[in-house]
Amino acid sequence: MYATEANLVARFGGEIDELKLMHASASTAVQDALQDATEEINGYIGGRYTLPLPNVPSNLERMACDIARYRLYFQQPTEEVRKRYEDAVSFLKLVATNKAHLQIQNVETSQIVDDQPKNKPSTAPIGTTYTGGVFGDAVLNMMPSIK
Template identity: 75%
Template sequence: MYATKTDLVARFGGELEQLLMMLPNVTAVDDAIQDATEEINGHIGGRYSLPLPNVPSNLKRMACDIARYRLYFQQPTEEVRKRYEDAISFLKRVAENKAHLQIQSEESDEIIDDEPTKKPSTLPIGSTYRGGVFGDDVLNMMPSIK
Protein backbone atom coordinates (compact mmCIF):
# COMPACT_ATOMS: atom_id res chain seq x y z
CA MET A 1 0.00 0.00 0.00
CA TYR A 2 1.22 3.47 -0.86
CA ALA A 3 -0.73 5.28 1.87
CA THR A 4 -2.33 4.56 5.22
CA LYS A 5 -5.33 5.88 7.10
CA THR A 6 -2.90 7.95 9.16
CA ASP A 7 -1.61 9.58 5.94
CA LEU A 8 -5.17 10.44 4.91
CA VAL A 9 -5.96 11.93 8.32
CA ALA A 10 -2.74 13.97 8.23
CA ARG A 11 -3.62 15.40 4.81
CA PHE A 12 -7.38 15.81 5.04
CA GLY A 13 -8.18 15.76 8.79
CA GLY A 14 -11.70 17.04 9.46
CA GLU A 15 -12.92 16.38 5.94
CA LEU A 16 -12.06 12.70 6.30
CA GLU A 17 -13.92 12.51 9.63
CA GLN A 18 -17.03 14.01 7.99
CA LEU A 19 -16.82 11.52 5.13
CA LEU A 20 -16.50 8.61 7.57
CA MET A 21 -19.69 9.65 9.37
CA MET A 22 -21.61 9.42 6.10
CA LEU A 23 -20.14 6.11 4.97
CA PRO A 24 -22.08 2.99 5.92
CA ASN A 25 -19.09 0.65 5.69
CA VAL A 26 -16.48 0.69 8.49
CA THR A 27 -13.81 -0.61 6.10
CA ALA A 28 -14.41 2.17 3.57
CA VAL A 29 -11.04 3.86 4.17
CA ASP A 30 -9.11 0.62 3.84
CA ASP A 31 -11.10 -0.23 0.71
CA ALA A 32 -10.41 3.20 -0.81
CA ILE A 33 -6.68 2.89 -0.06
CA GLN A 34 -6.64 -0.61 -1.58
CA ASP A 35 -8.47 0.70 -4.69
CA ALA A 36 -5.95 3.54 -4.98
CA THR A 37 -3.04 1.09 -4.69
CA GLU A 38 -4.48 -1.16 -7.38
CA GLU A 39 -5.15 1.80 -9.66
CA ILE A 40 -1.57 3.04 -9.23
CA ASN A 41 -0.13 -0.43 -9.80
CA GLY A 42 -2.18 -0.72 -12.98
CA HIS A 43 -0.43 2.34 -14.36
CA ILE A 44 3.14 1.80 -13.17
CA GLY A 45 3.30 -2.01 -13.16
CA GLY A 46 4.39 -2.19 -16.79
CA ARG A 47 7.35 0.05 -16.14
CA TYR A 48 8.49 -0.79 -12.60
CA SER A 49 8.99 -4.05 -10.75
CA LEU A 50 6.35 -4.28 -8.04
CA PRO A 51 6.36 -3.94 -5.10
CA LEU A 52 8.53 -0.82 -5.21
CA PRO A 53 11.59 -0.87 -2.92
CA ASN A 54 10.25 2.26 -1.17
CA VAL A 55 7.39 4.67 -1.70
CA PRO A 56 8.30 8.11 -3.03
CA SER A 57 6.47 11.00 -1.36
CA ASN A 58 4.77 12.05 -4.60
CA LEU A 59 3.26 8.57 -4.95
CA LYS A 60 2.01 8.67 -1.35
CA ARG A 61 0.35 12.04 -2.07
CA MET A 62 -1.30 10.67 -5.22
CA ALA A 63 -2.51 7.58 -3.35
CA CYS A 64 -4.14 9.86 -0.76
CA ASP A 65 -5.78 11.96 -3.50
CA ILE A 66 -7.13 8.87 -5.27
CA ALA A 67 -8.39 7.31 -2.03
CA ARG A 68 -10.06 10.58 -1.04
CA TYR A 69 -11.82 10.69 -4.42
CA ARG A 70 -12.98 7.09 -3.92
CA LEU A 71 -14.42 7.95 -0.49
CA TYR A 72 -16.82 10.44 -2.05
CA PHE A 73 -19.66 8.06 -2.81
CA GLN A 74 -21.79 11.02 -3.88
CA GLN A 75 -20.68 14.06 -5.87
CA PRO A 76 -17.00 14.94 -5.15
CA THR A 77 -16.06 18.59 -4.94
CA GLU A 78 -14.30 20.23 -7.88
CA GLU A 79 -10.99 20.29 -5.98
CA VAL A 80 -11.22 16.56 -5.11
CA ARG A 81 -12.03 15.66 -8.71
CA LYS A 82 -9.21 17.86 -10.07
CA ARG A 83 -6.61 16.34 -7.73
CA TYR A 84 -7.73 12.85 -8.74
CA GLU A 85 -7.49 13.71 -12.45
CA ASP A 86 -4.05 15.29 -11.93
CA ALA A 87 -2.81 12.13 -10.19
CA ILE A 88 -4.12 9.87 -12.96
CA SER A 89 -2.64 12.16 -15.61
CA PHE A 90 0.78 11.96 -13.94
CA LEU A 91 0.55 8.16 -13.62
CA LYS A 92 -0.26 7.90 -17.33
CA ARG A 93 2.84 9.96 -18.13
CA VAL A 94 4.89 7.66 -15.89
CA ALA A 95 3.54 4.63 -17.76
CA GLU A 96 4.50 6.27 -21.07
CA ASN A 97 8.03 6.98 -19.72
CA LYS A 98 7.44 10.73 -19.95
CA ALA A 99 7.65 11.25 -16.17
CA HIS A 100 9.53 9.58 -13.31
CA LEU A 101 8.62 8.61 -9.76
CA GLN A 102 12.06 9.46 -8.26
CA ILE A 103 12.44 6.15 -6.42
CA GLN A 104 15.47 6.15 -4.14
CA SER A 105 17.62 3.19 -3.20
CA GLU A 106 17.16 1.96 0.36
CA GLU A 107 20.93 1.69 0.89
CA SER A 108 21.83 5.15 -0.43
CA ASP A 109 20.08 8.32 -1.51
CA GLU A 110 20.77 7.40 -5.13
CA ILE A 111 17.80 7.55 -7.48
CA ILE A 112 17.16 4.16 -9.08
CA ASP A 113 14.06 5.35 -10.88
CA ASP A 114 15.34 5.04 -14.42
CA GLU A 115 16.28 1.37 -14.30
CA PRO A 116 14.07 -0.41 -16.84
CA THR A 117 12.23 -3.53 -15.75
CA LYS A 118 12.85 -5.30 -19.03
CA LYS A 119 16.23 -5.43 -20.74
CA PRO A 120 16.27 -5.32 -24.55
CA SER A 121 16.95 -8.70 -26.16
CA THR A 122 19.21 -7.19 -28.83
CA LEU A 123 21.69 -4.37 -28.94
CA PRO A 124 20.93 -1.22 -30.90
CA ILE A 125 22.54 -0.94 -34.32
CA GLY A 126 26.05 0.50 -34.13
CA SER A 127 26.77 -0.61 -30.57
CA THR A 128 29.62 -2.92 -29.65
CA TYR A 129 29.09 -6.11 -27.71
CA ARG A 130 31.36 -6.16 -24.64
CA GLY A 131 30.84 -9.55 -23.10
CA GLY A 132 30.70 -13.29 -23.51
CA VAL A 133 32.95 -15.64 -25.48
CA PHE A 134 32.57 -13.93 -28.85
CA GLY A 135 33.33 -10.31 -27.93
CA ASP A 136 35.28 -8.02 -30.30
CA ASP A 137 38.61 -9.04 -28.73
CA VAL A 138 38.10 -12.73 -29.57
CA LEU A 139 36.65 -12.04 -33.01
CA ASN A 140 39.63 -9.81 -33.90
CA MET A 141 41.99 -12.75 -33.26
CA MET A 142 40.12 -15.06 -35.68
CA PRO A 143 41.28 -15.30 -39.26
CA SER A 144 39.13 -13.43 -41.71
CA ILE A 145 37.72 -14.89 -44.89
CA LYS A 146 38.31 -12.74 -47.93
Protein backbone atom coordinates in the same frame (compact mmCIF):
# COMPACT_ATOMS: atom_id res chain seq x y z
CA MET B 1 -0.15 0.39 0.16
CA TYR B 2 1.24 3.77 -0.77
CA ALA B 3 -0.60 5.68 1.97
CA THR B 4 -2.23 5.03 5.32
CA GLU B 5 -5.29 6.36 7.07
CA ALA B 6 -2.96 8.52 9.16
CA ASN B 7 -1.60 10.05 5.92
CA LEU B 8 -5.15 10.83 4.79
CA VAL B 9 -6.05 12.43 8.12
CA ALA B 10 -2.82 14.44 8.15
CA ARG B 11 -3.63 15.83 4.70
CA PHE B 12 -7.40 16.27 4.93
CA GLY B 13 -8.21 16.34 8.65
CA GLY B 14 -11.73 15.66 9.90
CA GLU B 15 -13.07 15.39 6.37
CA ILE B 16 -11.95 11.74 6.35
CA ASP B 17 -14.00 10.95 9.49
CA GLU B 18 -17.04 12.61 7.90
CA LEU B 19 -16.58 10.57 4.73
CA LYS B 20 -16.27 7.36 6.75
CA LEU B 21 -19.65 8.04 8.36
CA MET B 22 -21.27 8.27 4.93
CA HIS B 23 -20.34 4.66 4.10
CA ALA B 24 -22.32 1.63 5.17
CA SER B 25 -19.06 -0.17 5.87
CA ALA B 26 -17.49 2.70 7.83
CA SER B 27 -14.97 0.42 9.52
CA THR B 28 -13.33 -0.61 6.24
CA ALA B 29 -14.19 2.35 3.98
CA VAL B 30 -10.79 4.04 4.28
CA GLN B 31 -8.82 0.80 3.89
CA ASP B 32 -10.92 -0.10 0.85
CA ALA B 33 -10.33 3.34 -0.70
CA LEU B 34 -6.59 3.09 -0.03
CA GLN B 35 -6.48 -0.40 -1.53
CA ASP B 36 -8.35 0.85 -4.61
CA ALA B 37 -5.88 3.74 -4.90
CA THR B 38 -2.92 1.37 -4.65
CA GLU B 39 -4.33 -0.93 -7.32
CA GLU B 40 -5.07 2.01 -9.62
CA ILE B 41 -1.54 3.36 -9.20
CA ASN B 42 -0.03 -0.09 -9.76
CA GLY B 43 -2.00 -0.36 -12.99
CA TYR B 44 -0.16 2.67 -14.32
CA ILE B 45 3.34 2.16 -12.94
CA GLY B 46 3.54 -1.64 -13.06
CA GLY B 47 4.65 -1.59 -16.68
CA ARG B 48 7.74 0.46 -15.84
CA TYR B 49 8.68 -0.32 -12.26
CA THR B 50 9.13 -3.63 -10.51
CA LEU B 51 6.42 -3.96 -7.88
CA PRO B 52 6.36 -3.71 -4.95
CA LEU B 53 8.48 -0.57 -4.97
CA PRO B 54 11.50 -0.59 -2.63
CA ASN B 55 10.15 2.56 -0.97
CA VAL B 56 7.33 5.03 -1.57
CA PRO B 57 8.25 8.46 -2.91
CA SER B 58 6.37 11.33 -1.32
CA ASN B 59 4.64 12.31 -4.55
CA LEU B 60 3.19 8.79 -4.83
CA GLU B 61 1.92 8.97 -1.25
CA ARG B 62 0.22 12.29 -2.07
CA MET B 63 -1.39 10.84 -5.20
CA ALA B 64 -2.58 7.79 -3.27
CA CYS B 65 -4.22 10.10 -0.74
CA ASP B 66 -5.88 12.15 -3.50
CA ILE B 67 -7.19 9.02 -5.24
CA ALA B 68 -8.41 7.43 -1.98
CA ARG B 69 -10.16 10.67 -0.98
CA TYR B 70 -11.87 10.74 -4.38
CA ARG B 71 -12.96 7.12 -3.88
CA LEU B 72 -14.40 7.95 -0.47
CA TYR B 73 -16.72 10.48 -2.15
CA PHE B 74 -18.99 7.79 -3.52
CA GLN B 75 -21.70 10.34 -4.38
CA GLN B 76 -20.66 13.74 -5.69
CA PRO B 77 -17.04 14.74 -5.11
CA THR B 78 -16.33 18.43 -4.88
CA GLU B 79 -14.64 20.17 -7.80
CA GLU B 80 -11.35 20.36 -5.88
CA VAL B 81 -11.43 16.62 -5.03
CA ARG B 82 -12.20 15.70 -8.64
CA LYS B 83 -9.43 17.99 -9.95
CA ARG B 84 -6.83 16.52 -7.59
CA TYR B 85 -7.85 13.01 -8.67
CA GLU B 86 -7.60 13.93 -12.35
CA ASP B 87 -4.20 15.55 -11.80
CA ALA B 88 -2.92 12.39 -10.10
CA VAL B 89 -4.18 10.19 -12.93
CA SER B 90 -2.67 12.55 -15.53
CA PHE B 91 0.72 12.30 -13.86
CA LEU B 92 0.46 8.51 -13.60
CA LYS B 93 -0.31 8.34 -17.32
CA LEU B 94 2.87 10.33 -17.98
CA VAL B 95 4.80 7.86 -15.83
CA ALA B 96 3.29 4.95 -17.75
CA THR B 97 4.40 6.47 -21.07
CA ASN B 98 7.93 7.23 -19.77
CA LYS B 99 7.38 11.00 -19.89
CA ALA B 100 7.66 11.40 -16.09
CA HIS B 101 9.54 9.60 -13.34
CA LEU B 102 8.72 8.67 -9.77
CA GLN B 103 12.14 9.47 -8.23
CA ILE B 104 12.34 6.28 -6.19
CA GLN B 105 15.34 6.29 -3.87
CA ASN B 106 17.44 3.18 -3.30
CA VAL B 107 17.43 2.49 0.44
CA GLU B 108 21.05 1.25 0.59
CA THR B 109 22.76 3.78 -1.69
CA SER B 110 20.39 6.77 -1.33
CA GLN B 111 20.56 7.21 -5.10
CA ILE B 112 17.54 7.81 -7.30
CA VAL B 113 16.56 4.59 -9.04
CA ASP B 114 14.95 5.14 -12.38
CA ASP B 115 12.91 2.41 -13.95
CA GLN B 116 15.16 -0.60 -14.17
CA PRO B 117 14.62 -2.89 -17.15
CA LYS B 118 12.55 -5.87 -16.15
CA ASN B 119 13.68 -9.38 -16.89
CA LYS B 120 11.80 -9.68 -20.13
CA PRO B 121 12.84 -12.23 -22.72
CA SER B 122 14.91 -10.75 -25.49
CA THR B 123 14.77 -11.76 -29.11
CA ALA B 124 17.67 -12.37 -31.43
CA PRO B 125 17.87 -10.38 -34.66
CA ILE B 126 16.86 -12.16 -37.86
CA GLY B 127 19.72 -14.11 -39.39
CA THR B 128 21.60 -14.85 -36.16
CA THR B 129 22.47 -18.36 -35.09
CA TYR B 130 20.98 -19.83 -31.94
CA THR B 131 23.56 -21.93 -30.13
CA GLY B 132 21.92 -22.69 -26.80
CA GLY B 133 19.00 -24.75 -25.56
CA VAL B 134 17.88 -28.20 -26.60
CA PHE B 135 18.02 -27.83 -30.38
CA GLY B 136 20.87 -26.15 -32.24
CA ASP B 137 20.90 -25.21 -35.93
CA ALA B 138 22.27 -28.63 -36.92
CA VAL B 139 19.28 -30.45 -35.39
CA LEU B 140 16.76 -27.92 -36.64
CA ASN B 141 18.13 -28.21 -40.20
CA MET B 142 17.36 -31.96 -40.16
CA MET B 143 13.69 -31.38 -39.30
CA PRO B 144 11.18 -31.27 -42.13
CA SER B 145 9.94 -27.81 -43.02
CA ILE B 146 6.33 -26.81 -43.39
CA LYS B 147 5.52 -25.25 -46.73
